[in-house]
Amino acid sequence: MKILAIETSAAACSAxxxxxxxxxxxxxxxxxxxxxxxxxxIGEVLAEAEAAYAQLELIAVTVGPGTFTGMRVGLxxxxxxxLATGRPCLGVTSFECVLEAARSEAEAAWAEGGAVLVxxxxxxxxxxxxxxxxxxxxxxxxxxxxxxxxxxxxRSLGLxxxxxxxxxxxxxxxxxxxxxxxxxxxxxxxxxxxxxxAAGMRPAGLPDPLYLRAPETGAATR
Numbered sequence: 001m002k003i004l005a006i007e008t009s010a011a012a013c014s015a016x017x018x019x020x021x022x023x024x025x026x027x028x029x030x031x032x033x034x035x036x037x038x039x040x041x042i043g044e045v046l047a048e049a050e051a052a053y054a055q056l057e058l059i060a061v062t063v064g065p066g067t068f069t070g071m072r073v074g075l076x077x078x079x080x081x082x083l084a085t086g087r088p089c090l091g092v093t094s095f096e097c098v099l100e101a102a103r104s105e106a107e108a109a110w111a112e113g114g115a116v117l118v119x120x121x122x123x124x125x126x127x128x129x130x131x132x133x134x135x136x137x138x139x140x141x142x143x144x145x146x147x148x149x150x151x152x153x154x155r156s157l158g159l160x161x162x163x164x165x166x167x168x169x170x171x172x173x174x175x176x177x178x179x180x181x182x183x184x185x186x187x188x189x190x191x192x193x194x195x196x197x198a199a200g201m202r203p204a205g206l207p208d209p210l211y212l213r214a215p216e217t218g219a220a221t222r
Contacts, residue, residue, distance in 0.1 A: 091207025114158020
């Protein structure tokens with residue numbers, strides 16, 4: 001099976017191909033220019049794997065939260081490829097991608113009875129956050145909050161992970177809590193998509209973006 005994964009919700013443009021358990025990825029750090037680089041990156045990943053668009057069986061894309069423009073670029077590309085190839089398109093949150101990238105650390109935290117808090121940079125004074133109590137439990141609803149507001153939950157946490165972990169450390173999340181800086185990636189997204197597909201998940205329709213707050217004026221230029 002071949003899965004194309006697209007991640008553009010953070011400060012990078014990333015594409016990966018999951019092919020029968022082997023993941024190939026191309027990533028370029030950037031805050032602008034996703035629209036110009038995404039399709040070439042996808043072409044590079046497919047070329048390395050000697051694969052073609054017609055061989056894809058699933059398209060996966062992060063739906064956010066993240067940067068408004070980056071999310072829009074990734075979703076538009078994923079939807080377009082899905083429609084052109086007639087393949088399903090699966091949306092996965094940026095929280096789930098980060099959690100997957102830190103899976104071993106998260107499992108260690110859960111084994112010790114601590115929850116995992118995924119925190120993402122919102123490019124403002126707040127962070128996007130979602131709490132995962134256990135590997136198979138339902139996560140809490142995602143929130144937008146100042147790091148200081150979340151710091152009080154540190155006593156019950158085992159791990160804080162994401163590209164806003166440093167902000168949580170500065171807010172005094174608490175001693176004994178592991179902190180790990182991790183950004184969403186297409187490789188992690190591909191692994192999540194492969195696991196969900198193997199479990200029988202079949203997306204209906206095309207994914208929509210996950211906005212935790214309304215896009216600000218002028219967001220299209222960011």
